[in-house]
């Protein structure tokens with residue numbers, strides 16, 4: 307099969323399966339998926355801001371004709387995967403119970419991004435939040451939350467096409483779900499899969515993240531739509547597993563030797579993975595491994611972690 311181009315907007319992946327890409331897939335620039343069957347439509351993740359979500363909604367109309375979006379799946383609680391839900395209000399909106407709870411906390415309310423920037427103690431986080439405020443448009447934004455939660459592997463049917471929802475969290479966040487369309491050989495992986503960039507492990511455990519990648523490989527998909535970056539083949543997922551395993555082993559060794567998270571970060575030789583965008587995100591993965599090994603040990607907070615990650619990142 308020819309590789310799917312990684313161009314902004316709508317791209318056909320397989321019969322009735324499409325991806326909406328936001329290159330280069332950096333912070334906040336996430337992919338969405340569309341599954342069309344008969345006169346029914348399912349959308350996976352709804353983009354980060356108002357113009358992007360409107361673009362996705364218009365793209366759905368382009369491929370689905372009169373088909374209405376009956377179902378939305380939010381793969382997890384990061385804003386770049388659900389802030390566009392208002393354009394699909396009225397649809398059945400599914401997420402894991404953990405993700406739905408996290409969304410309702412609205413810890414990173416996009417309407418308050420300038421205030422959050424002004425309140426940030428660190429310069430790196432302040433600059434980053436101001437950059438995000440410039441980059442994304444939340445005029446007339448309102449939160450629309452999931453209407454139903456997924457607690458175990460389950461199947462739904464979109465006009466005769468089976469769609470499997472497979473919870474795999476906590477991994478990237480507290481509650482991640484992977485969407486599989488078996489008869490089309492397509493997986494919409496959300497942020498379990500990053501391609502050409504370094505995965506962000508907000509919560510871990512990293513071992514769950516690896517297990518989720520192995521589970522996707524076992525599905526033997528033809529195409530995996532990543533959360534950020536181009537479509538992944540099996541080799542791309544294997545590479546991600548190898549990377550996460552390398553980080554897990556390094557961090558475990560440094561933990562046993564008594565190093566701090568920062569020392570473990572500074573002593574890590576990333577090898578070829580240094581070429582992945584946002585390579586300093588590995589600090590947060592190390593932080594997650596430390597929390598996994600000793601839940602009592604104080605983890606670096608979001609602000610502390612971002613200060614270190616962003617100091618080495620040019621977005």
Ligand SMILES: [Zn+2]
Pocket residue numbers: 334336384386387497533534
């Ligand atoms: Zn994301």
